[in-house]
Amino acid sequence: MNIPAERPERDEIAVRLDGVTKHFGKTTALDEVSLHIRRGELMTLLGPSGCGKTTLLNLVAGFLVPDRGAIAIDGLEVNDIPTYRREIGIMFQSYALFPHMSVAANVGYGLRMRGIAKAEIARRVAEALALIKLEGLGDRKPRQLSGGQQQRVALARALVIRPKVLLLDEPFSALDRNLRAAMQVEIKEIQKKLGVTTIFVTHDQGEALSLSDRIAVIAEGRIRQLGAPDEIYRQPADRFVASFVGDVNVLRARLAYVDGATATVALGSVKVLVPARTLQGAAAGAAVDLFVRPEALRVAEQGATVAAQGVVATQIYQGGHVDLYVDVPEALSGRVLLRLPGHDGTSRWPAGTRIGITLAADQAIAFAPAAGGTQIGIGAPTPAASAR
């Protein structure tokens, strides 16, 4: 007897999108998007507003129907299956709690729709309220709860039905900063504990980096890069990803030579090793843009070789580290950001100090110069944008 071959997509892929296209009138919201989300994984859809990430979420939820392509949940194509039979849980930015029902009735709503016995509903609602640490608040109305509590109720309501996929639509945008960090930790813990496959939509790259198992960076209806947070941050596929995810400095440099998978780029009197794959077709001596993260830049010791010279413009004290904004002619925007650990940066390099800058080894990536004009997000971050 022949034992059927293993079917990994049936067992490991919880949500599968193949060649999904969606138009709104003449605008293309999603263009031939394929994405396979593994069971139990927290997949983040990251991109600027209007990039198509929310459209993708709405397609998985069944609020929208794709023009072309197939969507499958647990190996079952759902294109023609309405939302209410898809077994999904969704949490909106506005929480969308039913204002005329108590907290317990909100959480139990999905169970009532499934015709589950009252005693069982009561037991599972109590269990869910314990999970989100809101025992004893079941009789309250949603408007009597704080924003964070409302969000936890929305999460419990979505999880209590044991969904095949949990969809989170910008869930933290409405919370203040301290609460946001606490909720992120809590949701991540609950997600791992229950092992529920999760699709998380956000425009906040910090959230994406800290919460995700994998990130799909989306722009203009296409996935620009798919990978683990570290991969996205350290090995961005293109200029857009490099500048959208995390703070980055862009410096004008020259390609010295290419040797197999590694290219050598000259910046001042410093040679920098970068991956060659992003410089396909560039000739030795060609101008390239070197992308360097703020924490990969250092202040050069006296007499050491420097990549560039500059004058300290502004210091921002951030507690654990100091952000140093330095005017450097080689920078595309005329200014670079150095993120220096410790707290002595403020006294050692006051504004107006002339300093040499050097690079930590192997932490840069180079791209061919942008064809004409600036792109979204390119250039050194401004103090306002990076002061989190």
Place this chain on the structure above:
Amino acid sequence: MPNLLSHSSSHQLLRLLGGAIVIAILGFLVLPAFVVTLAAFNGKAILSFPPESWSWRWFVKAIAYPDFQLGFRNGLIVTAWASSIALIAGAAFALALERYEFAFKHVLEAVLLAPLVVPHFTVGLGFLILAAQIGVARGYAVIVACHVVLVLPFVMRSVYVSLRNLDPRLELAAASLGAPPHRVLLTVTLPLLAPGLVGGWLFAAILSFNEFTASLFVTSQRTQTLPVALYNYVREYADPSMAAISVIYIMVTAALLIFANSFLGLAKVLNVEHSR
């Protein structure tokens, strides 16, 4: 210092003046009801103010008067039908206008709101001519149809405002939790629209019960509503029965509003407060 003093005293004067104006306006609003109420208790058979002697007898006479009894009964029948039909039609139209895009949407909206612009006597006359043309006697159907047209805009407005305040994501959330469309409607949409629906129905009922101008054209001796009966009465008699009926009118309407208030909260019914 003196400057500050004069400023504060002029401020006080303004406040007093403002208070006086508010009281004057409120007084002006309730004055007709006040005068009529006192006139209803007049002991003499004339409509005068202030009355010289006091009596209940006009209430007794008004309630016992067959034309008023008939008018009251007719009015209730017409109001019940007209406001209920207007509620269903108005809610359906409001839902269509708010949720769907279709050709001539603005035309439909304009037509539905037209009775606000067209005078009541025009509507009444129109229905009278139509009814005569197609050979329908001046029965309840014509009056009810006429009233539906007149109160529809008010119901529509009321439901429309409630719909605008309803977050569509609540319905999406319900669907994601496994509720098929009819259960979303019953468990989420309708309960949240209830204040708007009750408010719209209440508006329609009060307007329909009080409607006179159009009703004058489309009612007959047999089907006349209470306002028409009152008009016919006042053409022949001028005793305080009229005033007594007016007082009963005010009491019934007030009772209705108090009932609505205790049931749902008047602010919600009138869509003053938007709770989310």
